[in-house]
Amino acid sequence: MDGVEPFEGDDRQYSPTRLPGWLQEVFGPDRVRPPQYTRAQLADLAPRDLRVHNDCREVWHANIGPIETPQLLALQDDLTELVESNRHDGDKTKPAALLDAYPGLGKSTAVRDYGRKFFREQVKLRGETTPSGDRRVPVIYIALSGNTQIRGLNAAICRFYGLPVTGDADTLAERAVDAVLSMKTAVFIIDDIHFLAGSNSNSVRMANQLKYLANVFPVTLIYVGVGVQQRGILREGFSGRQTELAQFGLRTTPLTLLPFQVEDELGRQQWQTLLKTIEKMLVLADKYPGMLARDLSDYLYARSTGHFASLMALINRGCLRAIRSGHERLDEDLMNRVKNDAAAEESRKELEAEIKAGLRTSRPASDPPNRRKSA
Structure with missing residues (x-):
């Protein structure tokens, strides 16, 4: 490295x-925002210092958030309750x-952020170790993959704790329960729950597997998924003919x-x-007030359709292009060269x-018309 x-x-x-x-996600240090330099200051940086600064900006933009939107705060209030x-x-x-x-609304991010906050509060209140001397782990997070069965689910829980994943479903469950009790785990976050038993499985089978979880593990289960309720898992079964669905529906808050x-102000x-x-x-040298909220408001809404993940992907990629091209700001010309998700x-x-026909706008009535910043 020639001494560098x-x-x-x-x-x-x-x-x-x-x-x-x-644990790294829960207790990792907050990122330090890179300094805001002007174009002149960027020009004064030595080549290596500029590469380091740009590298810091790129990873910063890729990891903005979680942002406490009204949707996120309302969800976390419900989870807290x-x-x-x-x-x-x-x-x-x-x-x-x-x-x-x-998909694309930030479900996993919002729930993991809640889990992170709950984990930290519990450790702050009760200590890093349990009375038996084990590490306190108030919350665990697992994500399922396609066609997960009960054994695979129990194996994912054991794998999280670093336990062996040998044995049948019951053996794995016993192993996992011991870890839950010794580490004082209170919450399971189970992401991609729609993969449980396969996307085409019937709702009774899924309800049985989720009922099994509730009966075996003395924790609050937070399931995160896509299209789960469409199977009727919370709505059916109250006639008495499908008691599995009725029991799950009565025990689960959607x-x-x-x-x-x-659509409104x-x-x-x-x-x-x-x-x-x-x-x-x-952190862009030519950023200015209103760059997003005024000049790109309708544009970003149209391209993201109001989905948080799509919006953040657009902005992250736009910032990367703005830095590497030397453009140092976001505008329509630059953003039109940025690809986004297919949906x-x-x-x-x-x-x-x-928007062009005046049938929809993302700007409040009190906002002035667009005043584009000249190049």
């Missing part, structure tokens, strides 16, 4: 579905939560996370607040046509 000290960067590669990675009221003794089944919403909408104000919040976090792009033309 290597620069590792702030990339944090870990899996939250393993305890060491989850459910979890903190579930102080039942071990002989009682704790009610569960099912967060069922479309929650959702909605996309941003601009409140929705438009919330969209503007989100863009202003993101804008403040960006957002499919809905883009219809939204753009409505």
